[in-house]
Amino acid sequence: MEIKEEGASEEGQHFLPAAQASDPGDCQFTSIQKTPNEPQLEFILACKDLVAPVRDRKLNTLVQISVIHPVEQSLTRYSSTEIVEGTRDPLFLTGVTFPSEYPIYEETKIKLTVYDVKDKSHDTVRTSVLPEHKDPPPEVGRSFLGYASFKVGELLKSKEQLLALSLRTSDGGKVVGTIEVSVVKMGEIEDGEADHITTDVQGQKCALVCECTAPESVSGKDNLPFLNSVLKNPVCKLYRFPTSDNKWMRIREQMSESILSFHIPKELISLHIKEDLCRNQEIKELGELSPHWDNLRKNVLTHCDQMVNMYQDILTELSKETGSSFKSSSSKGEKTLEFVPVNLHLQRMQVHSPHLKDALYDVITVGAPAAHFQGFKNGGLRKLLHRFETERRNTGYQFIYYSPENTAKAKEVLSNINQLQPLVATHADLLLNSASQHSPDSLKNSLKMLSEKTELFVHAFKDQLVRSALLALYTARPGGVLKKPPSPKSSTEESSPQEQPPLMRRQDSIPHHSDYDEEEWDRVWANVGKSLNCIIAMVDKLIERDGGSEGSGSNNDGEKEPSLADSIPSHPREDWYEQLYPLILTLKDCMGEVVNRAKQSLTFVLLQELAYSLPQCLMLTLRRDIVFSQALAGLVCGFIIKLQTSLYDPGFLQQLHTVGLIVQYEGLLSTYSDEIGMLEDMAVGISDLKKVAFKIIEAKSNDVLPVVTGRREHYVVEVKLPARMFESLPLQIKEGQLLHVYPVLFNVGINEQQTLAERFGDVSLQESINQENFELLQEYYKIFMEKMPPDYISHFQEQNDLKALLENLHQNIQSKKRKNVEIMWLAATICRKLNGIRFTCCKSAKDRTSMSVTLEQCSILRDEHQLHKDFFIRALDCMRREGCRIENVLKNIKCRKYAFNMLQLMAFPKYYRPPEGTYGKADT
Numbered sequence: 001m002e003i004k005e006e007g008a009s010e011e012g013q014h015f016l017p018a019a020q021a022s023d024p025g026d027c028q029f030t031s032i033q034k035t036p037n038e039p040q041l042e043f044i045l046a047c048k049d050l051v052a053p054v055r056d057r058k059l060n061t062l063v064q065i066s067v068i069h070p071v072e073q074s075l076t077r078y079s080s081t082e083i084v085e086g087t088r089d090p091l092f093l094t095g096v097t098f099p100s101e102y103p104i105y106e107e108t109k110i111k112l113t114v115y116d117v118k119d120k121s122h123d124t125v126r127t128s129v130l131p132e133h134k135d136p137p138p139e140v141g142r143s144f145l146g147y148a149s150f151k152v153g154e155l156l157k158s159k160e161q162l163l164a165l166s167l168r169t170s171d172g173g174k175v176v177g178t179i180e181v182s183v184v185k186m187g188e189i190e191d192g193e194a195d196h197i198t199t200d201v202q203g204q205k206c207a208l209v210c211e212c213t214a215p216e217s218v219s220g221k222d223n224l225p226f227l228n229s230v231l232k233n234p235v236c237k238l239y240r241f242p243t244s245d246n247k248w249m250r251i252r253e254q255m256s257e258s259i260l261s262f263h264i265p266k267e268l269i270s271l272h273i274k275e276d277l278c279r280n281q282e283i284k285e286l287g288e289l290s291p292h293w294d295n296l297r298k299n300v301l302t303h304c305d306q307m308v309n310m311y312q313d314i315l316t317e318l319s320k321e322t323g324s325s326f327k328s329s330s331s332k333g334e335k336t337l338e339f340v341p342v343n344l345h346l347q348r349m350q351v352h353s354p355h356l357k358d359a360l361y362d363v364i365t366v367g368a369p370a371a372h373f374q375g376f377k378n379g380g381l382r383k384l385l386h387r388f389e390t391e392r393r394n395t396g397y398q399f400i401y402y403s404p405e406n407t408a409k410a411k412e413v414l415s416n417i418n419q420l421q422p423l424v425a426t427h428a429d430l431l432l433n434s435a436s437q438h439s440p441d442s443l444k445n446s447l448k449m450l451s452e453k454t455e456l457f458v459h460a461f462k463d464q465l466v467r468s469a470l471l472a473l474y475t476a477r478p479g480g481v482l483k484k485p486p487s488p489k490s491s492t493e494e495s496s497p498q499e500q501p502p503l504m505r506r507q508d509s510i511p512h513h514s515d516y517d518e519e520e521w522d523r524v525w526a527n528v529g530k531s532l533n534c535i536i537a538m539v540d541k542l543i544e545r546d547g548g549s550e551g552s553g554s555n556n557d558g559e560k561e562p563s564l565a566d567s568i569p570s571h572p573r574e575d576w577y578e579q580l581y582p583l584i585l586t587l588k589d590c591m592g593e594v595v596n597r598a599k600q601s602l603t604f605v606l607l608q609e610l611a612y613s614l615p616q617c618l619m620l621t622l623r624r625d626i627v628f629s630q631a632l633a634g635l636v637c638g639f640i641i642k643l644q645t646s647l648y649d650p651g652f653l654q655q656l657h658t659v660g661l662i663v664q665y666e667g668l669l670s671t672y673s674d675e676i677g678m679l680e681d682m683a684v685g686i687s688d689l690k691k692v693a694f695k696i697i698e699a700k701s702n703d704v705l706p707v708v709t710g711r712r713e714h715y716v717v718e719v720k721l722p723a724r725m726f727e728s729l730p731l732q733i734k735e736g737q738l739l740h741v742y743p744v745l746f747n748v749g750i751n752e753q754q755t756l757a758e759r760f761g762d763v764s765l766q767e768s769i770n771q772e773n774f775e776l777l778q779e780y781y782k783i784f785m786e787k788m789p790p791d792y793i794s795h796f797q798e799q800n801d802l803k804a805l806l807e808n809l810h811q812n813i814q815s816k817k818r819k820n821v822e823i824m825w826l827a828a829t830i831c832r833k834l835n836g837i838r839f840t841c842c843k844s845a846k847d848r849t850s851m852s853v854t855l856e857q858c859s860i861l862r863d864e865h866q867l868h869k870d871f872f873i874r875a876l877d878c879m880r881r882e883g884c885r886i887e888n889v890l891k892n893i894k895c896r897k898y899a900f901n902m903l904q905l906m907a908f909p910k911y912y913r914p915p916e917g918t919y920g921k922a923d924t
């Protein structure tokens with residue numbers, strides 16, 4: 001077999017050649033014994049006695065790992081170590097891991113090639129994008145030292161699973177040193193003293209790194225199948241760093257995509273289509289309208305139908321993306337992928353340190369939810385919505401202006417009606433069923449349920465809006481002219497026009513008084529209650545005559561209504577069903593009448609919302625839906641992961657159902673140019689997440705994908721848990737209590753654009769977002785302190801000084817310091833201490849986000865796990881150079897380079913700059 005020198009595809013653990021991934025010929029090879037969901041093979045590398053090509057030259061080495069598949073015998077470049085500088089005996093920080101799905105066998109051959117790196121700015125990582133099926137260009141800035149190869153089976157069967165191989169020059173002749181390959185297994189990483197590290201690894205960039213699997217205690221291994229159903233393509237790295245008392249700590253970094261990236265948008269678009277189709281139908285069924293309103297309705301319907309078609313097309317396109325779980329940064333402007341979040345990943349750090357409990361730190365990284373395809377020329381949602389509302393309020397001469405609150409109310413009442421009417425009807429039928437069985441107990445129970453639901457139904461209409469909408473609709477009917485002018489309610493209310501046309505008013509002119517018979521509605525509405533009372537009275541009477549005396553004769557308020565009962569003729573031993581049937585019919589008829597009137601009037605309110613500035617208002621809704629969809633996909637992902645990791649923490653579960661969860665977003669966008677618009681979109685998208693509640697249900701099949709229900713103003717995400725996990729939940733959650741989230745966003749721009757904003761532009765957007773969200777965070781803390789049990793709180797306060805942290809955050813927000821990254825650190829710390837869900841976002845969640853999450857990881861190691869202070873920068877460089885985030889860059893733009901140039905980096909806060917050789921001009 002010929003081993004070509006470095007002729008293969010761009011390295012990357014998760015870009016398997018398709019043929020390899022499912023080769024039927026594979027079955028003739030010996031599989032590696034493996035634990036489910038864990039990597040099959042992991043090893044670390046070290047070299048000894050390397051020979052420099054030129055005497056006295058200090059070696060800066062790296063090892064490139066390639067795989068030779070036993071069938072194809074072709075070489076696939078798999079991964080690299082980091083560069084270790086200035087030593088002939090390098091101990092490499094980066095190990096090698098083959099995830100469970102990788103086609104590797106005992107017969108698979110691994111080739112290790114050692115290079116001497118002369119120019120770091122050209123190396124550490126491959127810096128060019130390779131056209132497919134093309135050999136890479138000759139390596140720049142590095143020279144070949146030697147290579148060795150081995151079969152996986154040899155390594156696994158070797159003594160202590162360690163091989164010491166001679167490194168040879170390319171002609172296979174001269175030995176230029178030794179390379180040690182040792183298998184790593186969890187629990188085998190030494191807990192011994194690490195005090196030799198300062199001398200042993202002098203000149204090296206950091207401590208030992210290898211790639212490995214999760215410690216059981218923190219990963220909740222039993223729950224893995226559940227988590228694996230939403231997380232895909234994990235990349236895993238493991239590092240070992242010294243602690244301040246010279247012990248080893250072990251850190252595992254993991255990054256995974258989520259199929260929720262596509263699943264949630266599809267759920268949401270389907271829901272919007274359903275909601276809009278229903279609304280369009282209701283608008284069609286508004287009945288006869290005067291010509292002005294009728295034309296308006298026709299116009300609205302034309303646009304609304306077009307919108308539904310557009311949503312349907314987007315859904316069709318998205319449904320074609322079967323199996324996708326990731327939208328790359330380069331696709332962020334694609335129309336058909338607009339609803340999908342950009343570059344959504346779980347970034348996880350697990351820490352195993354000598355004296356402390358194992359800990360897990362999760363951050364969801366995602367591109368700022370924003371409508372990239374629509375663009376940012378006119379700003380983002382925050383500005384657009386504000387402007388739209390102001391203009392609508394001030395120019396409402398073609399329609400009636402209802403405030404956003406009133407419009408939302410109309411939608412809520414409509415949705416309640418749609419839910420309650422069938423519910424009441426079902427309970428009425430159940431009552432008849434009990435009557436036909438002649439069962440007093442069953443009859444009483446059915447009546448109780450019917451009374452409860454009918455009461456809710458009647459209550460749903462108890463809103464002034466229904467009254468004013470009825471009147472407005474009345475006046476919009478042909479000939480529905482007000483005969484006398486209404487008397488103004490307040491100084492802001494104008495009188496309604498007396499002549500036709502135009503029948504156009506402003507909101508503050510919605511008429512309240514006229515010849516219109518307002519009491520008619522009261523009568524229709526009251527009839528529902530009356531007919532229920534008749535049913536109650538009849539049931540009492542039937543039971544009483546049947547001989548039962550106990551528990552009868554009460555209506556919902558516990559009061560007897562003897563007069564009603566007496567007025568209904570009843571005959572002993574007569575068929576109960578026959579007695580009740582006409583009363584139930586009357587109840588249903590009365591309800592039908594109420595529903596019909598209320599539905600039409602409230603739909604008329606919705607027509608007003610749509611009537612202004614078509615099609616812009618629909619485009620604004622589309623923009624909001626797009627941004628929300630991206631935000632929701634991230635949130636659901638974060639929620640499911642948080643639930644999975646904290647499932648056995650009673651304090652967390654109690655917090656979940658009594659308080660709800662804080663969800664903290666760190667934004668790194670600049671308040672300059674297009675990113676202003678992105679930030680404006682993001683702020684609204686995140687704030688809209690308040691409308692989401694979660695409900696946990698038991699999974700009845702293997703399908704554990706969440707289901708989104710509800711409507712635009714109120715969404716419920718049903719999270720399905722396998723029976724075993726579901727059982728461990730508190731009763732309140734199992735009974736379906738809605739679980740709430742409190743989203744907060746803190747943004748600090750860090751790049752050169754932010755420098756421009758600070759010098760020549762405007763940072764007020766960032767300042768007001770941070771201030772507003774600080775207030776929300778404070779409010780959450782207050783509720784948390786009030787609602788959690790006192791003993792929990794006292795223990796919590798012993799551990800954390802949240803008050804001081806909040807105060808500190810407040811001061812930093814107020815201080816107006818430039819690029820004040822302390823804000824992000826404090827907000828993140830508060831979120832972690834409050835058991836919240838952490839997010840980090842920039843435009844693409846690729847470059848700035850990578851700098852920030854790696855900095856956060858290392859800061860946590862320093863502050864919470866006693867990372868040796870001399871190793872802070874080394875750890876940071878390690879994670880940025882060879883960790884999960886450079887893989888993130890690769891999978892996004894097919895190039896292992898953070899997209900920064902020197903000039904940009906000069907503007908970055910110090911700890912946000914990546915190590916030399918890992919950044920450069922990349923065509924993103």
Ligand SMILES: O=P(O)(O)O[C@H]1[C@H](O)[C@@H](O)[C@H](O)[C@H](O)[C@@H]1OP(=O)(O)O
Pocket residue numbers: 329751842843844845846847848849899900901904924
């Ligand atoms: O992941 P981001 O930080 O949003 O990527 C930016 C990068 O920060 C910037 O330096 C570069 O010029 C590009 O604009 C990157 O955004 P892309 O969306 O083009 O990847």
